[in-house]
Amino acid sequence: MDGIHASNGEGSGSQPRRVMVTGTAGFIGFHLARLLLAQGRHVCGYDGLTDYYDLALKRRRHEILFQHPNFRATEAMLEDEAMFWKTAETFAPDAIVHLAAQAGVRYSLENPRAYIESNVVGTFNVMEAARRLGVSHLLMASTSSVYGGNDKMPFAETDKADLPLTIYAATKKASEAMGHSYAHLWNLPTTVFRFFTVYGPWGRPDMVPYKFVQAMVEGRPIDIYNNGDMYRDFTFVDDLVRGIGMLLDTPPVRPDRRSEAIAGDSLSPVAPYRIVNIGNSEKIRLLDFIDAIEAELGIEATRNYMPMQMGDVTATWADSSLLNRLTGYRPHTDFREGVAQFVAWFRDYNGRPKR
Numbered sequence: 180m181d182g183i184h185a186s187n188g189e190g191s192g193s194q195p196r197r198v199m200v201t202g203t204a205g206f207i208g209f210h211l212a213r214l215l216l217a218q219g220r221h222v223c224g225y226d227g228l229t230d231y232y233d234l235a236l237k238r239r240r241h242e243i244l245f246q247h248p249n250f251r252a253t254e255a256m257l258e259d260e261a262m263f264w265k266t267a268e269t270f271a272p273d274a275i276v277h278l279a280a281q282a283g284v285r286y287s288l289e290n291p292r293a294y295i296e297s298n299v300v301g302t303f304n305v306m307e308a309a310r311r312l313g314v315s316h317l318l319m320a321s322t323s324s325v326y327g328g329n330d331k332m333p334f335a336e337t338d339k340a341d342l343p344l345t346i347y348a349a350t351k352k353a354s355e356a357m358g359h360s361y362a363h364l365w366n367l368p369t370t371v372f373r374f375f376t377v378y379g380p381w382g383r384p385d386m387v388p389y390k391f392v393q394a395m396v397e398g399r400p401i402d403i404y405n406n407g408d409m410y411r412d413f414t415f416v417d418d419l420v421r422g423i424g425m426l427l428d429t430p431p432v433r434p435d436r437r438s439e440a441i442a443g444d445s446l447s448p449v450a451p452y453r454i455v456n457i458g459n460s461e462k463i464r465l466l467d468f469i470d471a472i473e474a475e476l477g478i479e480a481t482r483n484y485m486p487m488q489m490g491d492v493t494a495t496w497a498d499s500s501l502l503n504r505l506t507g508y509r510p511h512t513d514f515r516e517g518v519a520q521f522v523a524w525f526r527d528y529n530g531r532p533k534r
């Protein structure tokens with residue numbers, strides 16, 4: 180393992196046993212909660228169960244988590260400061276993982292206010308609770324969308340990310356900046372992780388894998404933007420949450436001097452704060468991903484090629500070497516295997532027979 184030692188910003192404290200996770204009825208939060216519970220930790224979820232997409236899917240995820248004796252949850256909005264504080268104070272977490280957000284790049288064009296309220300105001304409430312409780316580690320989800328108009332790839336955490344193309348990306352960038360301020364002012368160890376295109380079982384119906392599979396099994400065409408000239412760093416959800424779980428046990432430490440930060444590390448020179456990419460580090464052509472879905476379903480898609488969408492980017496590609504140096508781990512699931520697992524879950528969840 181090419182590790183970063185504690186003097187270079189890696190914490191060496193005990194593993195958090197009580198973890199508060201926002202967004203546990205969501206796709207990633209559900210998988211992370213299951214992982215943490217399997218590790219023997221106690222998890223307190225917090226989720227607003229908004230109707231942005233199918234509530235039945237969200238409720239089913241929570242039902243599965245509630246079967247575990249070490250899981251509890253509050254169903255309320257992040258913007259409800261009093262309820263969030265009451266929940267956090269009662270549970271008294273060792274660490275907080277903040278995943279809940281108004282998601283979706285395209286929806287931010289229709290309803291930008293929802294993103295300000297959830298992703299900025301809601302995140303502020305989470306940070307305030309973390310500060311008041313003095314948690315050992317605050318982890319917050321960001322997105323590869325913050326790289327925006329950058330054309331240097333693969334994206335590295337030390338690259339500037341000052342060109343967001345959507346309100347969604349802008350709110351995530353704002354949350355990163357607020358997180359750094361809190362880390363500096365209150366010596367609050369904070370890790371921000373930037374997700375790339377996440378997919379897998381229990382995925383969101385508004386995301387490409389679910390939309391494509393559902394359309395194909397129902398005999399409808401699929402919309403392919405930019406005439407198919409699109410590339411994404413598809414990251415399987417199990418790989419993602421494993422990375423989060425390992426970062427949870429790796430809180431950053433404020434460096435004594437700027438020179439202590441090693442090359443390639445995003446550790447702040449003035450705060451216990453770090454940004455980490457979590458991606459498969461592989462740029463996959465969207466058309467190859469569709470080919471994999473077709474092969475798994477045994478169905479040829481009717482392809483509707485369309486121009487580029489406003490606010491979208493042609494490619495994302497992660498440099499995940501910092502994650503590997505910090506934890507010894509690198510996401511690795513081949514997209515064909517990931518597609519196979521997603522299709523198997525989709526058939527099971529929707530009661531569709533295997534081919």
